[in-house]
């Protein structure tokens with residue numbers, strides 16, 4: 186596995202491999218890798234000749250300075266895990282390499298996709314994600330790029346970005362990987378106290394219950410159940426629970442077996458913000 190820190194060197198490597206006719210699968214990450222990331226690498230491995238992974242804690246997608254400061258950084262063990270998973274190349278730049286002119290001023294318009302949930306509670310977050318993903322796609326020039334469905338809204342934003350930019354990168358969403366007790370794997374889980382970690386699977390339990398309730402019961406009742414299940418723990422506090430159409434992210438107001446819906450949740454465990462989601466009729 187080769188590791189690059191500079192755009193010019195990874196760009197040259199990728200260009201040569203593409204000239205040889207090899208397909209490139211790309212897994213963008215912010216490091217602190219867990220089994221969810223490794224599942225993305227493994228899928229990319231199966232579907233492409235070569236796998237490139239990026240590790241970059243993108244400062245411009247954090248709307249909360251403390252979250253950026255506390256974001257776990259575990260480069261050495263990340264590289265070991267990627268090597269074991271069969272990744273071929275890693276791009277791990279610093280912020281100066283990615284943004285030599287400082288914070289880029291490009292503003293994307295994702296319409297409804299950026300108006301609700303993460304877009305509403307984390308102002309500027311998806312614009313920062315879009316800027317870095319576009320830049321990484323330009324550098325790595327992948328055939329396919331792999332994103333976890335845990336960040337469901339991000340996945341839809343990236344799909345919209347690719348359309349807007351008329352990019353030919355194929356965006357592939359991969360199922361959320363969960364701990365044995367249902368908690369969605371996340372780099373932020375390492376910051377949970379023992380008590381928070383014990384209670385955090387309530388988020389998953391609330392979503393499973395929501396799936397059982399849909400489409401028999403009204404949407405508002407399902408949302409109340411999610412809120413009550415999560416807030417029943419003194420360790421957790423719900424930020425939002427929404428039931429939306431998976432493609433448009435418009436609110437689903439009436440549950441119906443023919444109406445696709447996904448329940449999306451954000452909750453705080455102390456200062457750690459956790460998100461999760463579940464398709465309700467699949």
Ligand code: PAF
Pocket residue numbers: 213214215241243246314317318336339
């Ligand atoms: O999902 C993430 O880890 C990040 O948002 C991404 C896609 C790597 C962009 O920084």
